Amino acid sequence: MSECYIRVAEDENEEPMEIPSEEDGTVLLSTVAAQFPGACGLRYRSPVSQCMRGVRLVEGVLHAPDSDWGNLVYVVNYPKDNKRKMDEMDAASAVKIKRGIQKTSDLIVLGLPWKTSEQDLKDYFSTFGEVIMVQVKRDVKTGNSKGFGFVRFADYETQIKVMSQRHMIDGRWCDCKLPNSKYFLEQAGPDEPMRSRKVFVGRCTEDMTADDLRQFFMQYGEVTDVFIPKPFRAFAFVTFADDQVAQSLCGEDLIIKGTSVHISNAEPKHNNIHHLFSNFPGRSPSLAAMFERSQYQYPSSHV
């Protein structure tokens, strides 16, 4: 093979430019790049397969496909093309990851007027984004509001926004914070190996039947048992066939029949957060400090 010119273009349909080869018939990438800055290779459409083929590139030297470059038009490869695709992939996976770890959590709404109803809460918070749960905590006997409630949003961005400001609701300033329970659950951290297939479902309402719970939890895996204490005690136990399913749900707040229930391990006797919490009703300085900090922390991810 001898020195010649090969036809190179940025696109198959564009007018090609002739590029000189070396004496041995190869073409230097640097020569291509001299005319097409940023080029990182060449490709061409195979007359046989009609597919695009890459030109062999070894240490900056482009080698003719067969014995000859022929009369084909070679198309310039740019790293941008692939890079852009990579970026899109990264962005997509980043969003997925974001969605995965930045789940929303219930927010406690402190300082509500006594008169504020769940509808009022929903109306107010809907101005920030999609609301998927609201509660006003009331005295069971009188039905009077306790002056606080909970709200949960569909999107994490909404949650961040809502937590970042005070809220004027029915004439009073209210605060939305992460509930204290969150803090301890995160502290529980990379969990102890208590591979239970049974989970504790807290904050159940009386209208949740065993069948409701079974139907709901089926989506996560095979449910082998549902236990609801009688008389009503606002909690239940759900047992899965697979312990990994059970474990994966621990720490979650799930919404069943419009109510946020809390999933935790079914049989933690010692060093569990409920124990800790009931033993120290918030008077310890160190705990108070942790509460304090928790108010300014966004929830960290936990698997």
Next chain:
DNA sequence: GTTGAGCGTT
């Protein structure tokens, strides 16, 4: 029938 920092009927 009241109240105003807090924490959700385990």
